[in-house]
Amino acid sequence: MSGEWETVIGLEIHAQLATKSKIFSGSPTAYGAEPNTQADLVDLGYPGVLPVLNAEAVRMAVKFGLAVGAVITRRSVFARKNYFYPDLPKGYQISQYELPIVARGSLDVVMEDGTVKTVGITRAHLEEDAGKSQHEGVGVSAIDLNRAGTPLIEIVSEPDMRSAKEAVAYMKKIHTLVRYLGICDGNMQEGSFRCDANVSIRRKGAEKFGTRAELKNLNSFRFVEKAINLEVMRQIDILESGGTVVQETRLYDSDKDETRSMRSKEEANDYRYFPDPDLLPVVLEERFIETVRGSLPELPDQKAARFQQQYGLSLYDAGVLTASKELAAYFEAVAALVPSDPKLAANWVMGDWSAALNKDGLDVAESRLSAAQLAGLLNRIVDNTISGKIAKEVFEAMWAEGLEADAVIASRGLRQITDTGAIEAEIDAIMAANPKQLADYRAGKDKLFGFFVGQVMKSTGGKANPAMLNDLLKKKLAP
Amino acid sequence: MAEKTLAEVAAGLKARKYSSVELTRAYLARIEQAQPALNALVTVTAESALAAAAVADQRLADGTAGPLTGVPIIHKDIFCTAGVRTTCASRMLSNFISPYDATLVTRLKEAGTVMLGKANMDEFAMGSSNETSYFGPVHNPWDPKVVPGGSSGGSAAAVAARLAPLATATDTGGSIRQPAALCGVTGIKPTYGRVSRYGMIAFASSLDQAGVITVSAEDAAMTLQAMAGFDPRDSTSVDVPVPDYTAELGTPMRGLRIGILTEFFGEGLDPAIEKSVREALAAWQRLGATVKEVSLPNLPLSVPTYYVVAPAECSSNLARFDGVRFGHRCENPKDLMDLYKRSRAEGFGAEVKRRIMTGTYVLSAGYYDAYYLKAQRVRALINEDFRRAFGEVDLLLGPTTPTVAFGIGDKTSDPITMYLNDIYTIGANLAGLPAMSIPCGFAAGLPVGVQLIGPHFSEGRLLAAAHAYQRETDFHLRTPAGWAADFNPASKAGAK
Numbered sequence: 001m002s003g004e005w006e007t008v009i010g011l012e013i014h015a016q017l018a019t020k021s022k023i024f025s026g027s028p029t030a031y032g033a034e035p036n037t038q039a040d041l042v043d044l045g046y047p048g049v050l051p052v053l054n055a056e057a058v059r060m061a062v063k064f065g066l067a068v069g070a071v072i073t074r075r076s077v078f079a080r081k082n083y084f085y086p087d088l089p090k091g092y093q094i095s096q097y098e099l100p101i102v103a104r105g106s107l108d109v110v111m112e113d114g115t116v117k118t119v120g121i122t123r124a125h126l127e128e129d130a131g132k133s134q135h136e137g138v139g140v141s142a143i144d145l146n147r148a149g150t151p152l153i154e155i156v157s158e159p160d161m162r163s164a165k166e167a168v169a170y171m172k173k174i175h176t177l178v179r180y181l182g183i184c185d186g187n188m189q190e191g192s193f194r195c196d197a198n199v200s201i202r203r204k205g206a207e208k209f210g211t212r213a214e215l216k217n218l219n220s221f222r223f224v225e226k227a228i229n230l231e232v233m234r235q236i237d238i239l240e241s242g243g244t245v246v247q248e249t250r251l252y253d254s255d256k257d258e259t260r261s262m263r264s265k266e267e268a269n270d271y272r273y274f275p276d277p278d279l280l281p282v283v284l285e286e287r288f289i290e291t292v293r294g295s296l297p298e299l300p301d302q303k304a305a306r307f308q309q310q311y312g313l314s315l316y317d318a319g320v321l322t323a324s325k326e327l328a329a330y331f332e333a334v335a336a337l338v339p340s341d342p343k344l345a346a347n348w349v350m351g352d353w354s355a356a357l358n359k360d361g362l363d364v365a366e367s368r369l370s371a372a373q374l375a376g377l378l379n380r381i382v383d384n385t386i387s388g389k390i391a392k393e394v395f396e397a398m399w400a401e402g403l404e405a406d407a408v409i410a411s412r413g414l415r416q417i418t419d420t421g422a423i424e425a426e427i428d429a430i431m432a433a434n435p436k437q438l439a440d441y442r443a444g445k446d447k448l449f450g451f452f453v454g455q456v457m458k459s460t461g462g463k464a465n466p467a468m469l470n471d472l473l474k475k476k477l478a479p
Numbered sequence: 480m481a482e483k484t485l486a487e488v489a490a491g492l493k494a495r496k497y498s499s500v501e502l503t504r505a506y507l508a509r510i511e512q513a514q515p516a517l518n519a520l521v522t523v524t525a526e527s528a529l530a531a532a533a534v535a536d537q538r539l540a541d542g543t544a545g546p547l548t549g550v551p552i553i554h555k556d557i558f559c560t561a562g563v564r565t566t567c568a569s570r571m572l573s574n575f576i577s578p579y580d581a582t583l584v585t586r587l588k589e590a591g592t593v594m595l596g597k598a599n600m601d602e603f604a605m606g607s608s609n610e611t612s613y614f615g616p617v618h619n620p621w622d623p624k625v626v627p628g629g630s631s632g633g634s635a636a637a638v639a640a641r642l643a644p645l646a647t648a649t650d651t652g653g654s655i656r657q658p659a660a661l662c663g664v665t666g667i668k669p670t671y672g673r674v675s676r677y678g679m680i681a682f683a684s685s686l687d688q689a690g691v692i693t694v695s696a697e698d699a700a701m702t703l704q705a706m707a708g709f710d711p712r713d714s715t716s717v718d719v720p721v722p723d724y725t726a727e728l729g730t731p732m733r734g735l736r737i738g739i740l741t742e743f744f745g746e747g748l749d750p751a752i753e754k755s756v757r758e759a760l761a762a763w764q765r766l767g768a769t770v771k772e773v774s775l776p777n778l779p780l781s782v783p784t785y786y787v788v789a790p791a792e793c794s795s796n797l798a799r800f801d802g803v804r805f806g807h808r809c810e811n812p813k814d815l816m817d818l819y820k821r822s823r824a825e826g827f828g829a830e831v832k833r834r835i836m837t838g839t840y841v842l843s844a845g846y847y848d849a850y851y852l853k854a855q856r857v858r859a860l861i862n863e864d865f866r867r868a869f870g871e872v873d874l875l876l877g878p879t880t881p882t883v884a885f886g887i888g889d890k891t892s893d894p895i896t897m898y899l900n901d902i903y904t905i906g907a908n909l910a911g912l913p914a915m916s917i918p919c920g921f922a923a924g925l926p927v928g929v930q931l932i933g934p935h936f937s938e939g940r941l942l943a944a945a946h947a948y949q950r951e952t953d954f955h956l957r958t959p960a961g962w963a964a965d966f967n968p969a970s971k972a973g974a975k
Contacts, residue, residue: 041579045799047572047806048559048581048678050713080795082842084819091798141815143803272842274851277685277792279714 005201005239007232008209009167010159013174014152015184016129016192017060023128023151024051024094031190035144039131043149045089050278053078057151058282060183061101061126062292064153067177067299068121070105072289078126078279081271087131087143095154097273100125101282102153107177108301109169110319119170120158127152147191153183159198159209164228168221171195176300176323194219199231201239210235211245215259217252227252231259303328311335311342320350326364330371337375341382348378352392356399368399377405385409386416387466418465420472423456426464427476430455442479452477482956483964485550485644485698492539492549497968499532499539499549503593505968506551510595510642513962517618519627519637521556522564523596531593538591547705548591553646555634556597557604558584558689559678563594567680568612569602571800571807571826581678582710583647583689590705598646599633602828603797604654604682606630607900608890611830616887619662620959621925625884628658628900634692635662641964645693645702649679651686652785653879653904656916659692660879660928663918665945665955666692667699670935671911672717674703675710681796683789684715686908695955696917696945700724703938719936727939728946733767735944736872741774743877743903755920755927756878762951763876763944771872775864780857781905782898787841787854788909793831794838800826833894858909865910869934874944877903879916879928903930913938917945918954926954 022029025042042049065072079097102124109117131148135141155174161167175193178184186193200212215231218224230252235245247265252258298306304318307328313321322328327349335345353374357367377394380386386394386409397408409415417423430452431438441448452473456464491497497505507525514520528551535549559565559577566572580588588594601611609617609632617632619625620640627636631648635658638646648655650668659666667690674689681687691702704725709718739760744753764770802808802822809821827835841850868875880900890897907914912932919929933941949955958964 044804046579046804047565047567047575047577047680047799050677050715052712052714082795082798084798084801086801086803086815089799089804091801092795270844272795272839272844272847274791274795274842274847277683277715278681 004204005232005236006204006206007162007164007228008159008200008202008212009161009164009228010198011157011161011167011171011195012198013155013157013171013193013195015155015174015178015186017057017151017153017183018185019054019056019060019151021054022149023054023057023126025149027149029150031187031192033146035142035146037146039145039148043089043145045091051094051276053279053282054151057126058101058284059292060151060181061124061153062284062289063181063183063296064124064155064178065102065105066289066293066296067181068102068105068107070121070124071103072284073099073101073103074284075099076101076125076282076284078276078282079273080276081273083269083271085130085133086141087133087145087148089131089145089148093128093130094276094279095127096125099281107170107173109166109173110315111166111169112316114314114316116315117161117166117169119160122156122158124153124155127154159200164225164232167197167228168225171224172221172323173300180297180300180325182297188219191219195224197224197228197231199228199235200245201232201235211247213245213247213259214249215252216249216262223252223254226254226257227259230257234259297325311346313343313346317346317350321346324364330364330367333371334375334378337372338378338382341378344378344381345375348374352395356395368402373398373404380405380409384416384418384465386414387462390414390416390462414463416465417460417463418468420468423460423464423469423472424476426456426459427452427473430459431476438477441477449473449477482694482958483641483644483966484694484956485701486695488644489546489550489701491968493544495539499535499551499593500529502549502968503528503532503551503595505966506595506643509640509966513640513642516623517620517636517640517642518615519599519617519633519640519642520553520596521566521568521599521612521614521633524563524594527563528593528595535591535593545591546701547587550592550645551595551643552587552592553595553598553634553637553643554584555600555631555646555648557600557649557680558647559680560584560594560597563597565597565680566613567603568600568614569826569828569831570613571823572680572805573613573807575806577678579678582675582712583706584678586705586708587647587702595643598631598637598648601630601632601654602831603680603793604630604649604651604687605793605830605834607653607657607897608885608887609633609658610887610891611828613828618887619884619925620962621663621884624886625925626661626887628661628880628884630654630658631666631692632658635659635664635666638662638664638692638694639959640962641958645691645698647689647706648692649682649687649689650904650908651682651688651789652908653901655690655692656879656904656914656928656930657901659916660918660930661884661926663921663926663928663954663957663959664692665695665699665915665917665949666690667703667915667938667941668907668913669703669707669938670717670913671908672715673719673913673936673938674706675708675713675716677710677712681792683792684796685792686785686789688908696915696942696949697725697728699915700728700942700946703942707938722939724939724942727943730940730943731767732763732944732947735763735768735874737763737768737770738773738868738872738875739770740778740875740877741772742778747881747899747902748878749882749922751922752878752881752883752927755922756876756929759919759929759948760876762948766947766951773868773872773875775861775868775906777857777860777864778906781861781909782902784854784857784861784909785901785905786837786898787850788858790834790838791842791851792838794835794842797827797831797835802826830894861906862910865906865912865932865934873933874937874940875932877930877932879903879930883922883925883927907932911935913941915941915945917948918957919948919952920954
């Protein structure tokens, strides 16, 4: 039934900019300080105080805009978004409305099956974050204004995504990008990177969008995927039972794994946006924009393209390896030391090494093995000292004990048998011990070839060079 | 001379005719005497004033004094003053002790002035009569039954009654010039961005400008010198060098091209005021100025434009007064909404509420284009009118107000009539232009003001024109009956 429906998703991603001080005051932005110790009179919205724009936040927003090939607005304007809430000290949030600093751009996202999805970026604007309300039981709420005034860039996508998976892939790509640019630490637990999702469904082939719900509070990739899928199911249920979807804001509750209504369109605030008269328009000169362009690092897509070309990797693998600057750098360090087989380096970095990091919950920087150590192992595969299969055993020992590959190979006697005579001797012994299978094979049961390979590997403790074994076995078994 | 101009007082201090402590004491005594009659101040800071005066006397003795060292001053209660109650004449802030000084307060403190107290005003500077103050109306020293004008009514009345040689003030739609005219004193509203707004409690941010009320243009030049200049804490303050205003005072009037505004001499103007203003114009002509009639066709739209833009900004600026962090909070709120509603309902007066509601309305979805956006377009047209006019003339001249001071209570029931009092002053705010009002005569025993408006950053030219006129006339030196300034600070009696 649900096959008839098409999901339409747009994301609004809030990335906290990694400036030292707040967007309109001199207060520090560091996370985790005692409540209300990082808020000055400007952040507290005291009578008479005025905002002064942090130039670094502007530079970072321009960096982002250039990285997604967007139009950089030469004259952007800060506007006030008016609403009352205790963690919003001034009674308005300074944001950008009609003239955001970053206009139309786009981002290519590579899906797992190798297809490329292009997601339009409608706009990205600068704004200040609000403080935090903590509701501490009935009738008691506490306000922490440390976060009030922290610079954010809100990145608004077109409704271009058609599945939760695409939405997550896009969000991950933005996450990668802002960390490459060094404009956001990407820490989702601390709320530095979070998103709202606009979700609607429509009949396949329909032109008109369905009524959307905005999902709030999605602070992990997993939650984004779960919440969108839940919401899609909910909307399908409603429409298929003859109901109508209402436009509303819904909150995702990760504990109960459900979304629930926060407020309907009718209850929505009229924010009464108007240009903030305390701030001048942000006028950017061509020279400034070019300077920022010149400061851009190699971007994920550029790096991925280079990896494909330089190392002969697939588009998808290049995408995985460039997901973070650190991962890409690690891979490149390994590949440089295994020049004859970068593909091998890629497989190991994406495979066993990444799995080991994940298992231990470590970052790239915390890897138990240096790039040189991993390359040391891979070179033993390349020079036939060990097989790929044995290498996995060696890798585990290296990871557990922080040893060099050669030391593990030597101490465990894992050196591959590459002596033709020795392998032939093993084959002879196995053939002699299994006359029936030998006869069957020679009578045409080709499948038994694997049996002989297995037997020889078993008797050599897996150390026989697989390629040599194959060759020799074929010759010996031939009638 | 006993007019107690700033220049005269400063000279007296320099010559050690009296100490700053003696002078301060004399003014404090005068204030004490005047309070029941005029209600010009909200807060008197006698103790800190005398301490500051003692420090000033040391500087005067050791030769490190500047031109304003030891000069007593009153600050409009819209400027934040560290450790001192800063109320904006509102119940909302009646308990608010500012933790910091406004930039203007800091600059004048650094210049050595001695703060005597905080001037009464219309609540949050919203009003033209000083009747919206939570602390009660201010009475005009020329006649206690009439208003002093507003919103800087306390500042103007204080200077008129010589409770201080000068008082700071702010002007959003005429709030310096109109009370200056109605109280027979000199007031200057500088170019928007000339004086920092940091620490000045915002009413309408794109229109608000700090200035000063003094006895003479010379005094205004001395004060503006200390107040003006770029402030990195105010993004709208302008980084243009501050000229030597006092040095410019002597600029000859010969060849000065004065434009008289057709739109300012039409219906609604009291003929007695027109007569005084035209006489003043003749005085400038005698000094060598040429006169040309100039029309600003869009200027009549300035009142409706202003009453969209100013309330819009005010509705947002005053949102921070929510009873959460500072200011008035209602008793025993049931919940958050109750806290907001009652704190604000109790904390704000009727005129403030009216403007918050008007402003909220004009910014609302569906009305924004028809009101706010249209007002911004008209504002641009008015700007353009002025720009064109200043291609032909050096400054514009007209009356400051259509009538002299009206009776307390006369216009409180009709906000529109009250708003029309600012019909001649609002244009300069919409265009961000510097403007002055100086005394030019009397009608029915009450002061009349003539208004000068100049191009951006032409304060020096305005001050020179005003000074030239004041050298020929003595309207600015006259004091209301009972408020003569012939007191001698050095005598034991202090106030007379």
